[in-house]
Amino acid sequence: MSKILVIADQKDNKIKKSTFEVLSEAKKLADASGSSLEAVILGEAIAQEAKVLAHYGVSKIYTVENSMFKNYLNRPFIDGLKKVIDASSPKLVMVPTSESVKDYLPGLVGATNACGIMDCSAVSLDGGKVQIERPLMAAKAVSKMESSDDLVILSIRSGSFDAVEADTSLSCDIESVDLGTVDIKAVFKELISAQSDRVSLDDANVVIACGRGVKDKSGFELVEKLADVFGAAVGSTRALVENGIAEPSLQVGQTGKVVSPDLYIAVGISGAVQHTAGMSNSKVIVAINKDEEAPIFSLSDYGLVGDLFDIVPKLTEAVKELKAN
Ligand SMILES: Cc1cc2nc3c(=O)[nH]c(=O)nc-3n(C[C@H](O)[C@H](O)[C@H](O)COP(=O)(O)OP(=O)(O)OC[C@H]3O[C@@H](n4cnc5c(N)ncnc54)[C@H](O)[C@@H]3O)c2cc1C
Numbered sequence: 001m002s003k004i005l006v007i008a009d010q011k012d013n014k015i016k017k018s019t020f021e022v023l024s025e026a027k028k029l030a031d032a033s034g035s036s037l038e039a040v041i042l043g044e045a046i047a048q049e050a051k052v053l054a055h056y057g058v059s060k061i062y063t064v065e066n067s068m069f070k071n072y073l074n075r076p077f078i079d080g081l082k083k084v085i086d087a088s089s090p091k092l093v094m095v096p097t098s099e100s101v102k103d104y105l106p107g108l109v110g111a112t113n114a115c116g117i118m119d120c121s122a123v124s125l126d127g128g129k130v131q132i133e134r135p136l137m138a139a140k141a142v143s144k145m146e147s148s149d150d151l152v153i154l155s156i157r158s159g160s161f162d163a164v165e166a167d168t169s170l171s172c173d174i175e176s177v178d179l180g181t182v183d184i185k186a187v188f189k190e191l192i193s194a195q196s197d198r199v200s201l202d203d204a205n206v207v208i209a210c211g212r213g214v215k216d217k218s219g220f221e222l223v224e225k226l227a228d229v230f231g232a233a234v235g236s237t238r239a240l241v242e243n244g245i246a247e248p249s250l251q252v253g254q255t256g257k258v259v260s261p262d263l264y265i266a267v268g269i270s271g272a273v274q275h276t277a278g279m280s281n282s283k284v285i286v287a288i289n290k291d292e293e294a295p296i297f298s299l300s301d302y303g304l305v306g307d308l309f310d311i312v313p314k315l316t317e318a319v320k321e322l323k324a325n
Contacts, residue, residue: 004030005088007081007095008041013049015041017203018096020163022156023056025123026094027164030057033125035091038062040084040111044070050174052283055166058175062088066179071188074104080179082111087177090151090321092130094123097155097258098202101161107157116147121160127135136255138277159260159281201233201250207261209235209252209279210245212290213268213308220245222312223267231317235259237275253278258259271296288312 006026008019023039029061030037039053040062042230050063064080077100085093085108097119109116121142130152134143199208208227214220216231220240227234236246238253253272254274264282269275271287271294279285287300288308297303304311 001037003036003065003088003090004092004094005090005219006037006039006053007093007101008039008050008053009096009098010043010046010049011200011202012041013046015049015052016096016098018052018098018156019157020056020166020220021159021161022094023058024162024164025054025156027057028123029092029123035125036060038090038171040081040088041065041067042080043324044284047174047176051171053167054170054172055168056164057167057170060088061172061174062177063174064177064179068179068182068184071191072100072103073184073186073188074100074107075186076179076182077104078107078111080177081108081173083177083245085112085151087175091128092123092125093151093153093269095153095155101155105153107151112151112153113154114151115147116153117145117147119157120154120157121157123154123156135277138273139280140273157281158258175186177292194249198227199231199233201235201252201257201259204233204259204261206232206250206263206265207228207235207259207279207282208265208267209237209269210231210240210267211237211269212239212246212277213242216262217245219309222309222316224263226267226312226316226319229323230263231265232265233259233261235264235279237269238291252278259305266296266300267312269296270294279301 009016038060039058042064048239062084068076079242108238122131124131129148210223235252236250240246254277258278260281265286272285285300286302
């Protein structure tokens with residue numbers, strides 16, 4: 001193994017937590033295999049933020065800055081990353097899974113003639129071979145795969161690895177790569193998205209998620225109050241999204257977001273596999289449910305059996321009091 005390249009993910013010029021998870025694992029793999037570790041970040045004005053990548057043991061950082069990265073389009077990402085992959089010539093490329101990565105990765109794999117595998121949860125290196133594990137069918141099964149291709153590009157499922165502490169004494173070379181002219185086939189028109197001042201699900205340390213048990217909008221707001229005292233993100237099951245109580249962007253699960261916070265509190269959620277596929281990597285799981293047989297309890301570290309309309313306000317007051325003292 002010669003070189004590992006990590007593609008950093010960022011939003012609003014801030015590197016996402018999932019990047020540090022992938023970098024930490026990539027560094028372990030690089031050290032164990034005697035490979036070097038490099039990173040690339042693309043953005044509108046990302047040079048300053050890019051320096052943070054060095055704190056995870058990267059020996060070189062590539063930056064690709066262009067106003068085209070302000071609003072996501074796949075072509076500039078594919079072109080920019082192909083240029084960096086050609087310059088860096090890695091054996092293995094790792095990138096945290098995200099909506100945009102799901103969109104551009106097949107194009108990048110085609111453009112670089114690589115072996116591409118999406119949404120991996122474990123990676124190991126054996127000589128020239130890259131071995132991976134990949135959860136399937138709402139994480140009920142795991143597929144093991146191996147590639148000895150010259151270039152292997154993997155997207156990594158959020159929460160699969162722990163991020164190590166950043167070592168701020170570390171620094172490295174930063175090379176700016178020119179994106180050049182991009183043959184754009186589609187233009188950005190408008191982004192229509194839910195607006196919220198709340199912490200985003202992707203980066204939250206605490207997620208409080210509601211299920212059908214909250215019944216209606218006022219039950220949902222009760223849980224939002226609990227989230228406020230925690231400074232947490234609010235998540236939801238698909239049941240609440242389908243009946244219009246929660247925004248689609250809050251859905252956690254197989255067809256929603258995959259999250260891995262330090263604390264996940266599931267309120268009035270039964271624990272269907274399609275939901276747990278999106279949260280089972282959370283560090284500590286607490287469930288509040290009136291049915292002691294609810295499957296979510298088998299996954300939980302702590303369970304509160306009872307009526308959420310009784311428990312949630314009490315918990316909110318208790319956390320408020322604790323924070324005040
Ligand atoms: C292809 C496919 C993809 C899917 N993708 C997703 C996905 O991404 N995410 C997702 O979440 N779901 C997904 N689903 C739906 C999933 O199968 C479940 O239907 C859904 O997760 C159930 O949501 P729930 O737990 O809120 O509701 P329910 O299963 O109805 O559970 C409600 C729970 O609330 C409890 N409860 C009720 N009242 C109270 C109370 N007063 N106090 C305390 N507890 C109470 C009940 O005991 C129950 O356990 C998908 C389904 C399919 C077929």
